[in-house]
Amino acid sequence: MTISMSPKPQAVDSQETLLSAKKNFPDDLPSDHPAHLVGKNAYFTSRLGAAFWGDSLEMLQTLPAGSVNLVVTSPPYALHFRKAYGNERKDRYIEWFLPFAKEIQRVLADDGSFVLNIGGSYNQGMPTRSIYHFKLLIALVEEIGFHLAQECFWYNPAKMPVPAEWVTVRRVRVRDSVEYVWWFSKSPHPKASNLNVLKEYSEDMLRLNRNGVRGAVRPSGHVIRNSFDKIHAGGSIPPNVAEAEFDVAENMMKMGNNAANDFYTKRCKEEGIKIHPARFPALLPKFFIKLLTDAGDLVVDPFAGSLTAGAVAEKLDRRWIAGEAVEDYLKAGIFRFEESMQHPSLF
Numbered sequence: 205m206t207i208s209m210s211p212k213p214q215a216v217d218s219q220e221t222l223l224s225a226k227k228n229f230p231d232d233l234p235s236d237h238p239a240h241l242v243g244k245n246a247y248f249t250s251r252l253g254a255a256f257w258g259d260s261l262e263m264l265q266t267l268p269a270g271s272v273n274l275v276v277t278s279p280p281y282a283l284h285f286r287k288a289y290g291n292e293r294k295d296r297y298i299e300w301f302l303p304f305a306k307e308i309q310r311v312l313a314d315d316g317s318f319v320l321n322i323g324g325s326y327n328q329g330m331p332t333r334s335i336y337h338f339k340l341l342i343a344l345v346e347e348i349g350f351h352l353a354q355e356c357f358w359y360n361p362a363k364m365p366v367p368a369e370w371v372t373v374r375r376v377r378v379r380d381s382v383e384y385v386w387w388f389s390k391s392p393h394p395k396a397s398n399l400n401v402l403k404e405y406s407e408d409m410l411r412l413n414r415n416g417v418r419g420a421v422r423p424s425g426h427v428i429r430n431s432f433d434k435i436h437a438g439g440s441i442p443p444n445v446a447e448a449e450f451d452v453a454e455n456m457m458k459m460g461n462n463a464a465n466d467f468y469t470k471r472c473k474e475e476g477i478k479i480h481p482a483r484f485p486a487l488l489p490k491f492f493i494k495l496l497t498d499a500g501d502l503v504v505d506p507f508a509g510s511l512t513a514g515a516v517a518e519k520l521d522r523r524w525i526a527g528e529a530v531e532d533y534l535k536a537g538i539f540r541f542e543e544s545m546q547h548p549s550l551f
């Protein structure tokens with residue numbers, strides 16, 4: 205893998221040897237490299253993708269219409285407890301986000317999808333929930349014209365029990381353990397195949413397959429046919445809940461207890477670079493990239509943070525473009541590509 209950096213290669217000097225950085229970008233990139241689709245210099249490029257430093261609204265505005273198969277992203281949420289990179293206020297959130305959404309709609313192919321991970325939030329000083337994210341969903345459908353293909357959820361049991369006032373002090377609310385992952389599409393029939401994300405059959409399914417199922421009508425009225433007992437597809441259809449724990453277990457099995465995020469964290473500590481405070485697990489982009497794209501398709505993350513989505517896209521042989529406003533996060537995100545180079549057999 206070749207990784208090039210521009211326009212400030214000196215900002216990433218410490219990584220240049222490992223990453224075989226080249227300074228003459230973009231002349232030496234293949235003509236079909238996605239870096240050429242963006243009307244500005246990339247911060248760095250890899251075999252299949254490019255990361256851009258700056259405001260992603262400007263980056264999106266330079267992308268050709270219809271050129272992107274999937275946008276998968278997690279923007280800053282409207283939180284009271286602000287992250288280092290800053291968060292928009294709830295009352296201004298929709299106004300802030302819609303210009304991005306408009307560009308995302310424009311750059312998507314007609315059968316493309318937009319997957320948005322967004323967290324809920326409490327109203328200031330009250331044990332009641334804000335509905336800012338639901339208002340956003342409605343605006344994305346009714347003002348921008350997206351279709352809501354499916355609402356999905358990320359089950360994250362490691363979320364902090366906050367706000368402490370309501371959860372751990374007064375004990376009048378329970379822990380919040382899910383985040384919303386909304387799958388929007390440009391048309392009602394986006395490219396998608398759940399055959400690409402099948403899970404292993406459960407013991408129950410395998411037992412049913414062995415013993416056979418008699419046709420029956422469930423109390424709910426659903427008709428179970430005899431053909432139900434045939435296991436054809438090679439796995440069961442996954443639910444619309446992504447579980448971070450599942451991916452950790454998967455990574456532990458595949459990588460000998462060395463989850464992708466651990467390598468990133470370790471390298472950040474070694475180099476004294478800030479660890480991104482709000483990464484999503486690789487599982488999330490992985491699931492949707494497999495569900496919604498084919499090898500060679502173009503995946504974009506305009507709020508890229510530590511480049512989780514770009515690194516997963518590269519591993520899955522998809523082309524990718526990422527945008528991030530904070531240079532330190534991009535610098536550290538390069539570690540994810542270093543990992544692929546050092547352990548190619550893991551992917």
Ligand SMILES: C[S@@+](CC[C@H](N)C(=O)[O-])C[C@H]1O[C@@H](n2cnc3c(N)ncnc32)[C@H](O)[C@@H]1O
Nearest residue numbers: 259260280289483484507508509510512528529
């Ligand atoms: C929730 S984080 C994304 C984390 C990412 N999914 C990961 O796994 O590392 C949101 C990111 O959006 C970035 N951001 C906010 N506004 C931006 C803008 N206008 N252009 C580019 N990046 C922006 C922030 O700096 C932050 O790193």
